[in-house]
Amino acid sequence: MSEQATAIIAGGCFWCTEAVFRDVIGVSNVESGYIGGQVDNPTYKQICTGNTGHAEAIRVTFDPTTVSYGDILDIHFATHDPTQLNRQGNDVGTQYRSALFPLDDVQLADAKEAIARDQAGRAAPVVTTIEGPATWYPAEDYHQEYWEGEGKRNPYCLAVIPPKLMKLRKSFAERVKG
Numbered sequence: 001m002s003e004q005a006t007a008i009i010a011g012g013c014f015w016c017t018e019a020v021f022r023d024v025i026g027v028s029n030v031e032s033g034y035i036g037g038q039v040d041n042p043t044y045k046q047i048c049t050g051n052t053g054h055a056e057a058i059r060v061t062f063d064p065t066t067v068s069y070g071d072i073l074d075i076h077f078a079t080h081d082p083t084q085l086n087r088q089g090n091d092v093g094t095q096y097r098s099a100l101f102p103l104d105d106v107q108l109a110d111a112k113e114a115i116a117r118d119q120a121g122r123a124a125p126v127v128t129t130i131e132g133p134a135t136w137y138p139a140e141d142y143h144q145e146y147w148e149g150e151g152k153r154n155p156y157c158l159a160v161i162p163p164k165l166m167k168l169r170k171s172f173a174e175r176v177k178g
Contacts, residue, residue, distance in 0.1 A: 002063050002064070002065045003064075004028060004061050004062065004063060004064075005061070005062055005063075005064045005069065006059060006060065006061055006062075006103060007059070007060045007062065007069055007072045007073075007103075007107070008035060008057055008058070008059050008060075008100075008101035008103065008132075008136060009057060009058060009060065009072070009073070009076050009099070009100055009101070010035070010036070010055035010056060010057035010058075010096075010097060010098065010099040010100075010101070011076055011079075011080035011082070011088060011098050011099075012056070012080055012087075012088025012089070012091050012096045012098070013056060013088065013091050013096065013156075013160065014032035014033070014056040014057060014058055014139065014143065015032070015143065015146040015147060015151055015154075015157055015161070016080075016088075016147075016157070016160050016161050016164055017057075017058045017076070017079075017080065018030045018031075018032050018058050018144075018145070018146065018147065019146075019147035019151065019157075019161045019164065019165065020075065020079045020161075020164050020165065020168050021058060021060050021072075021075070022145075022147070022148070023165065023168060023176050023177050024062075024067060024072075024075060024168075024172075024175055024176065024177070025066060025067060025175050025176065025177050026062050026063045026064075026065075026066030026067030026175075027060055027061070027062045027067065028061050028062065028063065029060075029061040030058050030059070030060050030061075031058065031059045031061075031138055031139075031144065032056070032057075032058055032138070032139040032143045032144055032146070033057060033058070033059060033136055033137050033138045033139045034047055034052075034054040034055070034056065034057065034136075034137045034139060035054060035055055035057045035101055035131075035132075035134045035135065035136050035137070036053060036054055036055045036057075036099065036101065036131050036132070036134045037052040037053030037054030037055075037134075038052065038053045039052040039053070039054070040135075041137060042054055042137060043140070044139060044140055044143065047095050048095070050093035050094055050095050052095075053094065054095060054137075055094070055095055055096070055097050055099050055131075056095050056096060056139075057099070057101065057136075059136060059138075060072060067175060069106075069107055069110050070110050070113070070114060071175065073100065073110065073111065073114035074114060074117070074118075074172075075168065075171075075172055075175070076100075077114065077117075077118040077126075077128075078167055078168070078171050078172070079164045079167050079168055080098060080164070081098075082098045082115075082118060082126045082127065082128040083122060083124040083125060083126055083127060084098070084127070085097070085127045089160065097129065098126075098127060098128040098129070099128060099129045099130070099131050100114075100115075100128060100129070100130050100131070101130075101131055101132040101133075101134060102130060102132060103132075103133075108130065111130050112130065115128055115130070147161055
C-alpha cells in the first residue's frame with residue numbers, strides 16, 4: 001500500500017460532501033469536521049450560529065497513486081456549486097462556504113489550477129476560497145458516516161445527497177467504488 005495523502009475541502013453541509021467522497025476509488029477515509037475559524041474545539045451548535053468563522057468541511061484520506069489531489073478537487077467542483085457565496089442550496093452562512101485548505105505548496109498550486117480549470121467551464125464566477133493554514137477539529141461522532149446511518153432517514157439528506165451521487169457517477173464513473 002502506498003503512502004496516504006490528505007485533502008481538506010469545504011462545500012456546504014459536511015454530511016453531503018462526506019457521502020460523495022466515501023464512494024471514490026482510492027479514498028480510504030472521510031472525516032467530517034470544522035476548520036478556518038477562531039474558536040478552539042468548536043461544537044456543532046457553535047458552528048451553526050455562523051459566528052465562529054469555521055467551515056463545515058471534510059478531511060479526505062486517499063491514495064495519490066490511485067486518485068490525485070487534482071482529481072479530488074475536480075470531483076469536489078463537480079458535486080457542489082462553487083459559484084454560491086457562503087451557501088449551498090438552502091444552507092446559508094459562512095459555515096457553508098466553498099473553500100479549499102491546502103496542506104502544502106504543491107496542494108496550493110493544484111488548488112489554484114483546479115479553480116482556474118473549473119472557472120473556464122462556467123459563466124458565473126467561482127467564489128471558492130483558498131484558506132489556511134488552519135487547525136482541523138473533528139466533528140462530533142454522530143456526524144461521522146452520517147449518510148450511511150441516520151442520513152438515509154433524514155429528508156434533507158434524501159433531497160440533497162442522491163443528486164450529488166448521481167453527478168459523481170455520471171461524470172466520474174471510472175472513479176466510483178463498485
